[in-house]
Amino acid sequence: MERLRSLAGPVRSVPLVRHLLVALIAFLVVVAIIGSSSQYLQTRYAEMAFFAIAAGGLTLLTGLSGQLSLGHGALMAVGAYAATLVLERTGGETLADVFLALLVAIAVCAVVGVIVGVPAARLHGPYIAGATLTLAVAVPRLANQWDFLGGEQGLQVPVPRAAELPVWIQDLVWFFTAAEIDQYSFLAYLGWGLLVLAFVALANLSRSRVGRRWRAVRDDDVSAELAGIHLGRARVVAFTVSAMCAGLAGGLMAMNVRLTAPGAFTITLSLTLLAAVVLGGLGSLTGALIGAGVLAFLPHFATDLGESVGLSATQAAEVTPVVYGLVLMLVILLAPAGIVGSLRTFLARSSLGSTKEKTT
Amino acid sequence: MRTTARRAVQVVCVLTTASLLAACGGAGKERPSEDGTAVGVTDSTIKVGAHFPLTGPAAPGYSEIPSGHQAFYEYVNDNGGVHGREIEMVVKDDAYNPTNTSAVTNDMILQDEIFAMVAGLGTPTHRAVVQRLNDDGIPDLFVSSGSLQWGDDPASSPMTFGWQPDYEIEGKIIGQYVKENMPDAKVGLFLQDDDFGEDGEKGARQFLDSQIVDVQKYTPGGSTDFSPQMSSFKSKGVDLVLGFNTPSYTALSQIAAQGVGFKSKWFYSNVGSDPALVGGLLASMTKGKIPAEQGVKLMDGMMTTEYIPGVDAPEDEWVKLWQKVWDEYSKKGSEKLTNYRIYGMSQAYTFVQALQANGKDLTRESIVETIEKEGASFEGPGLAPFRFSEDSHMGISGASVVELKNGASEPLTPVLVTDIGDAEIKEDDSAASDAPPSSGLPE
Numbered sequence: 001m002e003r004l005r006s007l008a009g010p011v012r013s014v015p016l017v018r019h020l021l022v023a024l025i026a027f028l029v030v031v032a033i034i035g036s037s038s039q040y041l042q043t044r045y046a047e048m049a050f051f052a053i054a055a056g057g058l059t060l061l062t063g064l065s066g067q068l069s070l071g072h073g074a075l076m077a078v079g080a081y082a083a084t085l086v087l088e089r090t091g092g093e094t095l096a097d098v099f100l101a102l103l104v105a106i107a108v109c110a111v112v113g114v115i116v117g118v119p120a121a122r123l124h125g126p127y128i129a130g131a132t133l134t135l136a137v138a139v140p141r142l143a144n145q146w147d148f149l150g151g152e153q154g155l156q157v158p159v160p161r162a163a164e165l166p167v168w169i170q171d172l173v174w175f176f177t178a179a180e181i182d183q184y185s186f187l188a189y190l191g192w193g194l195l196v197l198a199f200v201a202l203a204n205l206s207r208s209r210v211g212r213r214w215r216a217v218r219d220d221d222v223s224a225e226l227a228g229i230h231l232g233r234a235r236v237v238a239f240t241v242s243a244m245c246a247g248l249a250g251g252l253m254a255m256n257v258r259l260t261a262p263g264a265f266t267i268t269l270s271l272t273l274l275a276a277v278v279l280g281g282l283g284s285l286t287g288a289l290i291g292a293g294v295l296a297f298l299p300h301f302a303t304d305l306g307e308s309v310g311l312s313a314t315q316a317a318e319v320t321p322v323v324y325g326l327v328l329m330l331v332i333l334l335a336p337a338g339i340v341g342s343l344r345t346f347l348a349r350s351s352l353g354s355t356k357e358k359t360t
Numbered sequence: 361m362r363t364t365a366r367r368a369v370q371v372v373c374v375l376t377t378a379s380l381l382a383a384c385g386g387a388g389k390e391r392p393s394e395d396g397t398a399v400g401v402t403d404s405t406i407k408v409g410a411h412f413p414l415t416g417p418a419a420p421g422y423s424e425i426p427s428g429h430q431a432f433y434e435y436v437n438d439n440g441g442v443h444g445r446e447i448e449m450v451v452k453d454d455a456y457n458p459t460n461t462s463a464v465t466n467d468m469i470l471q472d473e474i475f476a477m478v479a480g481l482g483t484p485t486h487r488a489v490v491q492r493l494n495d496d497g498i499p500d501l502f503v504s505s506g507s508l509q510w511g512d513d514p515a516s517s518p519m520t521f522g523w524q525p526d527y528e529i530e531g532k533i534i535g536q537y538v539k540e541n542m543p544d545a546k547v548g549l550f551l552q553d554d555d556f557g558e559d560g561e562k563g564a565r566q567f568l569d570s571q572i573v574d575v576q577k578y579t580p581g582g583s584t585d586f587s588p589q590m591s592s593f594k595s596k597g598v599d600l601v602l603g604f605n606t607p608s609y610t611a612l613s614q615i616a617a618q619g620v621g622f623k624s625k626w627f628y629s630n631v632g633s634d635p636a637l638v639g640g641l642l643a644s645m646t647k648g649k650i651p652a653e654q655g656v657k658l659m660d661g662m663m664t665t666e667y668i669p670g671v672d673a674p675e676d677e678w679v680k681l682w683q684k685v686w687d688e689y690s691k692k693g694s695e696k697l698t699n700y701r702i703y704g705m706s707q708a709y710t711f712v713q714a715l716q717a718n719g720k721d722l723t724r725e726s727i728v729e730t731i732e733k734e735g736a737s738f739e740g741p742g743l744a745p746f747r748f749s750e751d752s753h754m755g756i757s758g759a760s761v762v763e764l765k766n767g768a769s770e771p772l773t774p775v776l777v778t779d780i781g782d783a784e785i786k787e788d789d790s791a792a793s794d795a796p797p798s799s800g801l802p803e
Contacts, residue, residue, distance in 0.1 A: 040470035144553075144579055152579050153484040153554045154458055156491060184470070257462050259488040263581065264459035300467070314414040314423055317453035 015207040016200075023200045027193065034188045035177025042188040043256065044296050049191030050252035052292035053198050055276045056285050057245025060202055062274075063283020064211060065238035066218030068125065071116070071132030072246045073270035074139035077262075078112050079105035079250025081143070084155045084260040092158035095166060098190070102251045109247025110240055117239030121232045136270040140262035154261025157254045159183055191252050198245060199285050205241065206285075214238050279331050281338025290339050298324055398723045400475025401445070406715070406722070408478040409450035409468035411461050411485065412504075417581060418456035421607050421637040421700045422481055425504060426451040428682075428704025429479060431689040432712070438689075439801055442715040443722075450474060456580060458488035465489040469496060476501055476727065479523070479707045483507040483556040484580070494519045499727050501714070502707050502755070506530060506631070507555045511753035512780060514732075519724075521731060521748065522755035523707055525667050526780065527556060527604060530629055530759060531563020533665060533776045534602060536785055537761045538627070539567040545625070546573045548598035550589065550613055552605050553577040560604035560629060574598055578609060586616035594622040603628040611641035614658060615650075626662045630759065633664035634699050635767040636671070656767045663772070665759040668706050668741045670699040672768035677795045678706075678741040685800065706741045713738050713802035739794040740802075743775045754780065758788065 034045055058072050086092075086101040116135065120128050143149040161183060173181040173189070181189075205211055213234045216224040225231055254260045276295050280287025302323035306316030335342035400407040414423045429449055437446040450472045452464035461482070468474045469492075476499035480486045483505045490509070493500040494517050502523035503510045510522035538545060547568055551557025557577060565572065574596040576589035590613065593601060601624050603610060610632040617624070632638075635656050642655030650658065669676040674683070682705050686697040715722070717738075718730040735748025744758030758777035762769035777788040797803050 038470070040467070043466055043470060144582075151553065152581075153487055156488075257459055258492060259458055259462050261458045261484075261488070263457040313426065313451040313453065317414045 016204055019200045019203050023196045027196045030192045030196070031176055031189065034185060034192065035173070035179050037188075039182070039184040042184040044300070046184070046188040046191040046252075046256050048292050048296035049188070049195045050249045050256065051273070051276065051295045052289045053191075053195050053252070054246050054249035054273055055280070055288035055292050055295075056195075056199055056202055057242040057249070058273055059277045059280070059283055059285065059288045060206060060214075060245075061238050061242035062277060064206055064218060065214040065235060067120065067235060067239060068129045068274075069132045069239075069242070070129050070267075070270050070274065071135035071139075072242070072273050073265045073267065074132075074135040075109055075112065075243050075246035076250035076253060076269065077140050077265035079109050079247030080254040080260045080264070081149060081155075081250075082108040082247070083251030084157050084254045085148075087158050087254075088155065093160055093164045095160065095169070098160055098255070102194070102248060105247045105251035106244045107247075109243045109250070112247075113240035113243025114236060116243070117236040118232075120239060121235035133267070133270075136265075136267050140265040143262045150261065152262060154259050154263070157258050157260060159255050159258060160186065187252075187256055191256070194248060194252065198248065199289075202241075202245070203285055210234075210237065275328055278338060279328060281340030281342070281344075284338070284340040287338050287340035294327070298327060398475055399473050401722050404441075404445055405448055406442070406445045407448045407450065407472065407474050408476050408711075409452065409472055409474035410478055410480045410504075411452050411454040411464050411468075411489075412481045413456040413485075414451070414453035416455035416457070417608050418482070418606055420641060421634060421698075422456075422504075424698055424700035425479065425481065425704040425707075427690070427695075428686075428701035428706075429708045431685055431701070432705040432708035434689045435685045436708075436712055436801060439799070442712055443720045445715075445722075447712070447715075449478070454482075454485055456482055456485055458485050461485040462488045462492070465492065469493075469498065475499070475722075476724070478502055478711050479504045479704070481505065483552075484554045486510075487555065490517055490520055497724055499724050501727070501731070502710060504703075504707070505556070506559070506755075508559050508754075508780060509555060511747075511755065514751065514753045517753070519728060521728075521735075521753045523710065524630075525665075525744070525756045525759050526754055527559035527629065528563040528780050529757070529778050530665055531560040531604070532566055532778055533563075533759055533761065533785060534627060534629065535564040535567030536776075537663075537773060538564075538600065538602070539571070542600060542625075543571075545571060545600040546597050547571045548574040548576065548593040548596065548601045548624075550601055550603040550605055550609075551575065551577045552609070553579050556631075557604045560602075564602060568602075578605065580606065580609075584612055586613050587620050589613070590616045590620045590622045593617075593624065594620060598622075598624055600625045600627060603632055605629075605632045607632050607634055607637050608641060610638045611645055611655075614638075614642060615645060628662060628664050630665045630667065633659075633662065633764070635659045635764050636698065637700070639767070659764045660766065662764045664762060664764065664769070666762045666769055666771075667743050667756050667759040668702065669743075670702055670769070671697060681796045681800045682706075702741075709740055709802060710738060710746075713740065716802050738802075739791070741794075741796075743792040744777045744788065745791045747779060752779075 034042055054072060054076055058069060061067050061069055083101040083105040086104045087097060090097040120131055123131055144151055165181060170181055213229050216229055217231055217234045221231055257264060272295060276291030277288055279294055280291035299320050302320045303316045306319040311319060331339060337345065412422060412426050413419045433447040433449055436442060450468055452468060454460040454464050477493055478501045481504035486503050486505055498519060500520040502521055506524050506527040508526050508528055510520050549561055549572060551561060574593055576592060603613065610628050638659060639652045639655035642650045643652040669678050673679050682702050683697055685705060686701060714727060714731050717734045718727050731748050732750050735746050738746055742756040743760060744756050747754040747757045757779060758775050760771050760775045761773045762771050774787045775789050775792050776785050778785040
């Protein structure tokens with residue numbers, strides 16, 4: 001028993017080990033779920049994965065560093081276009097092409113993140129929101145300016161075919177799930193694999209010195225500065241990390257949607273991401289995941305529900321945003337700290353209650 | 361350890377919730393029967409799907425097309441279906457946004473498991489899914505758009521077929537008419553900034569290259585104020601505007617032209633010229649300053665093209681059939697038959713005709729083969745015959761030029777038939793006299 005405890009020690013105390021362990025278990029569960037799902041569900045899971053990556057980056061920025069960004073849709077657009085342009089040139093048929101495209105998307109977004117983050121670091125609250133809102137409105141329109149970006153009709157995105165994936169991946173997937181990998185399950189595995197990696201990185205970052213600095217800056221910038229924290233630097237780093245997540249999410253989105261067009265990156269996307277973050281619980285990665293799940297499943301669920309109670313297709317299409325809005329309002333009214341935030345408070349309270357009972 | 365455990369519990373919670381939600385979404389769908397010959401086909405049903413703008417700026421008019429399809433399919437189903445199979449149509453909203461089109465098409469293929477896409481609407485929207493449909497070998501029949509790409513290269517898109525006259529031949533017919541009848545007109549082009557405008561311009565320039573003095577473009581979903589474009593036309597002395605645009609933009613261009621005092625002759629391509637719809641749009645966009653009746657009046661003297669008979673010809677045998685079907689099968693009795701519903705029913709007629717010709721053994725490959733082999737001889741409401749063959753998947757081959765008076769169209773030319781490229785434009789009224797069979801069902 002003692003030995004077991006001494007073995008469990010580092011797992012408990014070292015965040016990286018702990019996070020990696022949880023990540024590994026989560027990924028195995030995910031592989032099992034994806035492997036046994038229909039192709040339709042696999043595309044939904046893939047959608048949930050890229051929304052979760054973007055929301056994870058945003059929740060870190062807004063929840064930990066206290067900067068409200070309304071421009072993450074634009075950053076996703078940058079990532080999507082970067083990835084698409086790379087895939088167009090390389091043909092996008094092999095796994096290497098896919099990773100190259102995603103890396104380029106992340107890198108380009110990191111650069112954009114620094115460029116936007118530096119001036120944004122001087123702004124507070126509503127002013128950052130305003131500045132990033134401009135980004136959300138202006139950036140997707142750039143596609144109409146240059147022909148190589150495809151204009152309103154957008155660019156088609158080539159995706160890898162299952163037959164062109166390395167054999168060892170095909171074998172591995174066959175071994176674990178007893179199902180052949182196809183382009184749908186491939187995108188779902190890819191999305192969730194990267195989601196798990198990104199969340200481990202973000203969780204670690206937020207537990208590290210960098211994360212503590214962000215919290216200090218968010219809570220009281222004057223005392224943070226007195227404690228020797230460089231405000232601007234902390235904020236720019238936060239913005240850049242968040243932009244990189246948005247870039248990765250944008251690249252994955254391009255592969256899933258198979259089309260990169262300005263119509264995908266409207267201001268609504270930025271607001272929806274923020275809504276997902278608020279819905280799940282600001283600052284919590286689990287919250288971001290839940291919020292992304294709601295984003296990926298609720299609209300379809302609402303449309304199907306509408307059609308199953310006998311609404312016409314038009315009415316069902318119109319009812320979807322209403323249901324979405326209602327859910328958002330209900331969460332804000334009943335669980336103002338978001339789903340995860342309120343759940344935490346509830347758990348804390350009930351565990352408090354049980355200890356009281358024991359003592360009396 | 362507590363936090364780890366809690367985190368693990370959270371993760372599991374999320375995944376369970378997600379899969380539960382998902383399971384709810386997937387519940388209730390029917391798997392294809394084992395006797396069926398293809399996905400989406402059983403011994404008693406055929407399931408097809410299409411994307412339409414049911415919401416958003418392109419919805420007025422276009423959202424009525426699927427109701428025409430559904431009414432006609434119900435009529436067919438009540439009369440025994442096609443080879444014993446009833447036709448069911450799934451309609452999904454893409455709000456005329458290509459990204460949504462890609463998403464809802466994915467749903468139709470994987471969730472609804474459609475046999476074929478029939479009449480998916482829009483040039484930029486449908487373009488986003490053509491590759492996908494062809495890769496997966498799903499028939500993509502009778503696209504509701506006149507872009508060339510649906511039919512000019514069957515080798516790269518073997519499953520895709522057009523239906524209406526393409527914008528290039530429409531541009532050619534318009535161009536030749538203007539050149540012959542208004543040789544001194546200074547022409548301004550008003551174009552949707554995608555393949556729609558591009559194809560139309562290509563056709564028109566074959567005849568009008570020297571007469572075109574200005575080209576203005578718009579992006580769907582972008583700015584709605586066209587004062588700058590109309591001012592540009594005015595300053596360049598344009599006295600005839602050719603519009604390759606959707607109905608909302610016909611209304612918007614008219615409002616802007618009034619605003620800047622630009623007077624001109626107008627020639628809108630078929631897509632943007634429905635007088636009843638544009639009149640209604642003018643009324644709603646100006647908040648009643650231009651009442652709908654006056655809006656329809658405003659369209660007097662405008663020229664456009666016509667390739668199927670519309671509501672303004674109630675004595676036409678086809679329109680009588682559509683009226684009968686609509687009166688009997690419209691879900692909401694209060695709604696009137698419109699040109700868009702007629703468009704939908706006319707497409708549905710062609711689809712039923714193809715299924716009928718295919719015979720009982722229906723597969724995704726066989727329906728394509730049937731249309732290639734027999735499509736050119738389909739008799740239907742179209743004023744000109746289809747061009748379907750192994751080398752061309754282009755739709756109706758011609759149209760006549762008409763002028764609008766009091767919301768009705770008066771022909772200025774006989775039916776003009778041609779093809780893309782240098783093909784000559786010929787007068788050919790032969791298909792215009794086709795009448796529907798007495799049962800109203802294709803034979």
